[in-house]
Amino acid sequence: MSRAEQPSRRPEQPSRRTVLAxxxxxxxxxxxxxxxxxxxxxxxxxxxxxxxxxxxxxxxxxxxxxxxxxxxxxxxxxxxxxxxxxxxxxxxxxxxxxxxxxxxxxxxxxxxxxxxxxxxxxxxxxxxxxxxxxxxxxxxxxxxxxxxxxxxxxxxxxxxxxxxxxxxxxxxxxxxxxxxxxxxxxxxxxxxxxxxxxxxxxxxxxxxxxxxxxxxxxxxxxxxxxDVPDRFTVPASTPGPARELTVPRYSQEIHVGQYPEYDNGGEAWCSPTSSQMIIEYWGGRLTPEQVAWVDPAYADPQVDNAARFTYDHQYKGCGNWPFNAAYAATYKDLQGVVTRLGSLTDLETLIAAGIPAITSQSFLGSELTGAGYGTAGHLMTVIGFTADGDVIANDPNSPSDPAVRRVYDRREFENIWLRTKRYNAAGKVSSGTGGVCYLYFPADPTAAQREALAAVGVR
Known part of the structure; x- marks a missing residue:
């Protein structure tokens, strides 16, 4: 597992508890x-x-x-x-x-x-x-x-x-x-x-x-x-139009060691860090009073705030999907949902309408060229596509804010995000998220944004 996030909330093996709680x-x-x-x-x-x-x-x-x-x-x-x-x-x-x-x-x-x-x-x-x-x-x-x-x-x-x-x-x-x-x-x-x-x-x-x-x-x-079928690979989609959104870049890694009571500090804050990027893309801002509790020596105190206020005290982590969407909606005139998408074409539809997305995936270091790490579960922000159809992502598992922007191979990214089964570093079958995605968007979307959201099943 990389430093990026907690492992999947579900067990790696298909066994289930069978006693009424x-x-x-x-x-x-x-x-x-x-x-x-x-x-x-x-x-x-x-x-x-x-x-x-x-x-x-x-x-x-x-x-x-x-x-x-x-x-x-x-x-x-x-x-x-x-x-x-x-x-x-x-x-x-x-x-x-x-x-x-x-x-x-x-x-x-x-x-x-x-x-x-x-x-x-x-x-x-x-x-x-x-x-x-x-x-x-x-x-x-x-x-x-x-x-x-x-x-x-x-x-x-x-x-x-x-x-x-x-x-x-x-x-x-x-x-x-x-x-x-x-x-x-x-x-x-x-x-x-x-x-x-x-x-x-x-x-x-x-x-x-x-x-x-x-x-x-x-x-x-x-x-x-x-009902996403079990699959180790998914069909490749055809690249669509190129566009890149201007989304703030935040690194979780510069927060390592900060506030360890919230899941060991920044090394596990990929979800709230990704959430904060998109919240601020839509204009969400915190007042100095709201982040006054954060040590003034820390950069990007809004990320510390996001970690605190997405933290699930039972899961002992900041990666509870609905808690992140609910946190985003505490900002004025924002909505947040958790859903699944079916392909990178769905993401291209959203990007074309100006809507970035947060995707959840797990992979070996060898499965995503240029990432430089492997993870049992990691969130990153998709902000666009190149002319060749490759994915432009703000990856919070980066050493600094400027280093957050990455370009990932389309075929590799699509497969690790949409599959439900994978082999972990020990060669055992593990789970994948099957296209889980957070979508944050205005409370009053434009007509084009409504159309794009409806195209991916969100109304």
Missing amino acids: AAVAAAVVSGAVPAAADPAGPADTDGAPTGQVDYHAWTTYADWCRGTAQGTRAVAGSRPGLAIGTALGSLDYPDPHTGRTSTWEYATWTSPVHRLSVPATETIASWNAHTPAGTWIQVELRGTYSDGTVTPWYVMGRWAAGDQDIKRTSVDDQTDGRSTIWTDTFAIDDATTGLRLASYRLRLTLYRKPGTKLTPIVWRLGAMGS
């Missing part, structure tokens, strides 16, 4: 997962793309009105959202990362059923929200398998933009013996059986300090379901 039941008892009603409701199927990936989201006022609200209310405006109206009640949450138990008021919203156009082996939820101090949110997923049986309510994340009220966290040890949550990813335990996730609902629980009028506001809630 006590943590699920314990969370219900503790009140962390309120025993709210579980209505089936109508199904949402509009806008689902065909192929190997189905990303679907609830973002409009009509969307929030279609869900089942228990104490929540839809908020109209230029950026419609969901907020607490009248809290259902209060509960105690014992934060496993602080040892403190605090009382919170809560309200819930349950989405309509979304029937996947692509019955899925994996599903990843992502969200955009404003959580002022004294508030936080929880996102859960419950699905129906292709054989008609249902999953438990799985916690996909407990999240706040800050870290003073709760410690944002994924939840380990969630499984029913047929599917498992691996940090931020729902996965069928044995896809060779043919079992798939046919549909799902998402449930939001909004929390606030009792006796206040505080509320989180959730602007986007969605999930990407996919």
Whole structure:
């Protein structure tokens, strides 16, 4: 493994845990997962793309009105959202990362059923929200398998933009013996059986300090379901138009040793460093007051800030995919989603519309010419394509900010990003991400940007 990132959140071998996690039941008892009603409701199927990936989201006022609200209310405006109206009640949450138990008021919203156009082996939820101090949110997923049986309510994340009220966290040890949550990813335990996730609902629980009028506001809630076949290689795409976007360059390596409590400092900060590059490309900036906690001797303090506020206290790393997308959306007028793309042609479509992307891949040092390292998992920012179709990437695993811009061979890059299987340095079969990608874009995209996003299944 290189210094670039933690290894894959999923095990290298296909074995899966098969015991129902006590943590699920314990969370219900503790009140962390309120025993709210579980209505089936109508199904949402509009806008689902065909192929190997189905990303679907609830973002409009009509969307929030279609869900089942228990104490929540839809908020109209230029950026419609969901907020607490009248809290259902209060509960105690014992934060496993602080040892403190605090009382919170809560309200819930349950989405309509979304029937996947692509019955899925994996599903990843992502969200955009404003959580002022004294508030936080929880996102859960419950699905129906292709054989008609249902999953438990799985916690996909407990999240706040800050870290003073709760410690944002994924939840380990969630499984029913047929599917498992691996940090931020729902996965069928044995896809060779043919079992798939046919549909799902998402449930939001909004929390606030009792006796206040505080509320989180959730602007986007969605999930990407996919069934990407096992593959060591992928077909080559035909190069498209050349374009390079002017994206800030930040190195994670200049932060090595800084704030080791956030996953050993900069050597593992490829995800937040990549996120910060694109956030600033779209104009996102922090005030001096927001980075005043960072040692003034450190360059690029905004990268340290991104690491702190994407850090998953259970995963013990900054590489939680939805937490990065949610962090990006804390900046004014930005949205963030986690999805999968199918080829470099998809990336070219986005680049042509001015939208850079963050890709997740793993590879041996010999598999990506010019990288100079190998990794079990690394994020980098794709900012363009050369006239020959090669990939121009801002690779944060570089010795300095100026050295971040790299040009990588098209065929090599496409294969290491899109494959689901690979051989690691020990010659054993390991996993690949199958095209995982973060997309950050304006809350009010241009017509060309909307068209490009729709072309890759994001609306």
